[in-house]
Amino acid sequence: MRDIPGTVSCIDGNTFLVSDASGDVESSSNTPVGLFAADTRFLSHWVLTVNGERLNALSVDDSQYYEVTFFVVPGGAVDYVQADVSAIRRRRIGPDLTESLTMFNYGQQDVDLDVRLEVAADFADIFEIKFNVQDKVGSHYTRVEPKELRLGYRRGTYRREVSLSASEPATFDPHGLRFTARLRPGEQWSTELRVVMRALRPDGVDFRAPLRALRPHDSTLPESVRAWVEAAPKLDTENIALQQVYQRSLVDLAALRFAPLSLGGASVPAAGLPWFMTLFGRDSLLTCLQTLPVTPSLTPPTLRILGSLQGARTDDVLDEDPGRILHELRYGESAAFEEQPHSPYYGTVDASPLFVVLLDEYERWSGDTALVTELEQEARAALAWIDQYADLRSTGYIWYHSRNPATGLENQCWKDSWDSISYADGRLPSFPRATCETQGYAYDAKIRGARLARTVWGDPDYADRLEREAAALYDRFNEDFWLDDRGYYALALDGEGNRVDSLSSNIGHLLWSGIVPPERASRVVEHLMGPALFSGWGVRTLAEGQSRYNPLGYHNGTVWPFDNSFIAWGLRRYGFASEAARVAEGILYAATYFQGRLPEAFGGFDRHTTRYPVRYPTAGSPQAWSSGASMLLLRTMLGINPHEDHLAVDPALPSAFARIALLDIPGRWGKVDAFARHRPDQP
């Protein structure tokens, strides 16, 4: 897995194309470039030449996520370019790919053009690319027809195929196609290439056909994006940076929407480009929580699909238990043949409580009790999972210990890399592990579940029971996790119940969940905003001074915008408005260094030292919960909260933002506006 600088992406949900700046794709085995759908690479090579020469980009327009236009001329970048001949490649992605190619002759003489497109399809699974697996079990096939080239891959009953055709006469061969044209001075020539990706069943039916039926033509995309942006609240501010982040985030959330086959056309957010273009329980739930004030339409389908795929049985390979909400769902070859446990994989301990948290928060915004009724059983099962299946040590906590040591996840909290949970001295704790923020989510889920039971499900006894359990968890947690000499909560408990004493950003989530006694909050906040955790841009995942701290450590020192957005929400919950505003300012300003697009993570270096946020090498971008972070930070600055049937507004802006208005915020109140001005008596 490595960074791919200089790439250009074209995205439509879990279908995407990553190419170089001239529009070409030349994949190497471990780089995620090419055309992908459903976790499979359908084009691994896509190289255009004109009279034997590669093309070179003069400019690229990727302002629409589903469409990219490359202005190209033949010849290498180092040569003097005699641009008599120039070309425009315009590609658009939907369920399939179309690319129009137009060649111009602005010279004084006739030119003969030999236009060649080299094509190959390796049908690599995204995990084969991630882990650099080269040998495929099945076999490839090629069919050259007069008007079409078909490349396919077959393994037993599994079959994937890509076909390439063109609107102009072309000669097809096993490695691509060729056009010849003569252009007189001032003339132009063009063709449209069509690439169709199929997932074929043995009876010839294409799994992907319903996706095309739902969106008959890719030309409907601009309309769908326009409607999406139109439906969202309008941001009115004098701050151009904030305006840019908001628009970018809104459009990126549109880009990452995809329609799983089992949802009949409704869209849910995919987690992020390029490695996570699929459904993740945690990512989609947190993204929905972040975006409720702006794009609430994401939430019902997300809850429905996660509910419909909720664990029902005990399966050690999938880490499945009854009631457990899934971690990751994949459609590629490695999932199909169970070489990876992703169909679906349940190895997460936070998605189940967060499912209940989102259901409640959604109802508070929307008043949609019908959905709460529809998902009552799923919510009850998720709550039951917390006590019946997650409490591996019978101590009243959510613990994790994967039952699939070969391909399961060691760490099943949001920091899910292998070394993310460590003691301050760097040692890795034994299993099972219970991370602190997960207990906060469980507490919040019980409180919120009780509200739903009382107000919607008509079950006050169950509500009382959940509240009693929540109160007991609150007391227990504050006894067992609190490090009184340090003034913060332990990152986790280890397999023997000892405290894992690292100082980490996880303590910020506890404020969001409300499990911190008010008298302890200021000590927690001092740590969050102190120099060891706060970089100036945001709160680091792991504090400076911890043995494993590294400003470029994936979960051990980088700053994650999503993490910070929930910390800011927690700070506001406990009345630390100016601290929340500082976090919001830092993260939103960092976004300006990424053209308004917050990446998955960036370096934890001190803001005053580097003066810009250092790019994290393999950060996903766009990333749904990073796009969602700007929405949640906006919510925290405006202090908007549903109260019964109206929206309360209690703004606290950082000095960087003089005025913010969010207009037409949808909810049970219809549509209302929230206005905020920076007050000089605030920081």
Added chain:
Amino acid sequence: MTATSAFFERLTVAGQDPRFSNVCGSVRFDIRDGDRLEQWLLNIDHGRMRVTRSAGPAETVIRVSAEVAEAMARGEVNGLAAITRGEILVDGDLAMALRIGRLFPRASEQADSDGRK
């Protein structure tokens, strides 16, 4: 009796499944063994389940070989993976098919009895 018929017989007897109390619909299993076609029709009405050997119409049809059906009944099949690799063919409502899939056991469940509450 095959594992498949035993599985459907069990469903016939059970009659009611609280996990399906929100579910209404019909699903037919078409199980092919060479030239022989065995069909089971499940009608679900708010959790009340009626199971018959019938070729009657259904909103969702699940087609499998007898071999795959046996493996499913023994709890050896991951349904979603099998659909993705083309071993189980679903026509109609995929979400419904996935729900129905929960009726099938999983092998590790039968072996599992240690330390879970």
